[in-house]
Amino acid sequence: MNDQTAKAPAKSARRRARELALQGIYQWRMTGEDTSEIDKVTRAEKSLGRYDVEFFSQLLRGVVDHNEVLVSALAPHLDRDINELSPIEFSVLLLGAYELSRHPEVPYRVVINEAVELAKTFGGTDGHKFVNGVLDKLAAQVRAVEVNAK
Secondary structure: OOOOOOOOOOOHHHHHHHHHHHHHHHHHHHHHHHHHHHHHHHOOOOOOOOOOOHHHHHHHHHHHHHHHHHHHHHHHHHOOOHOOHHHHHHHHHHHHHHHHHHHOOOOOOHHHHHHHHHHHHHOOOOOOHHHHHHHHHHHHHOOOOHHHHH
């Protein structure tokens, strides 16, 4: 099989949930639309492929409900003002910060890797490097025991 006919591996249901949550967070940040409506419309859409519906909802609602706390947690690790971040990178950071702080069952390295992949897919050219650096610093703070147990 050559590179042209090789299929990419199917995305996991959780990765797809993160992608959809990122899109929902971005939509919420840009429009101020109610997350219940974003959630409802996303759930009703049949062409989105296989995804973990409950995880998607937890991420979307969790980021919005804890937005101020997440922004406060991220701010010390940023090298610029929050208003200067690209909307996608900021949304990825919020999602990653939420998972690091509220989903300890997901290893911190998985959280960071997933955020980096989202930034590569949806963000600017080197945005993934910025996301990686910020979330790595945040992980050292909010998951110190796990990070130090390397």
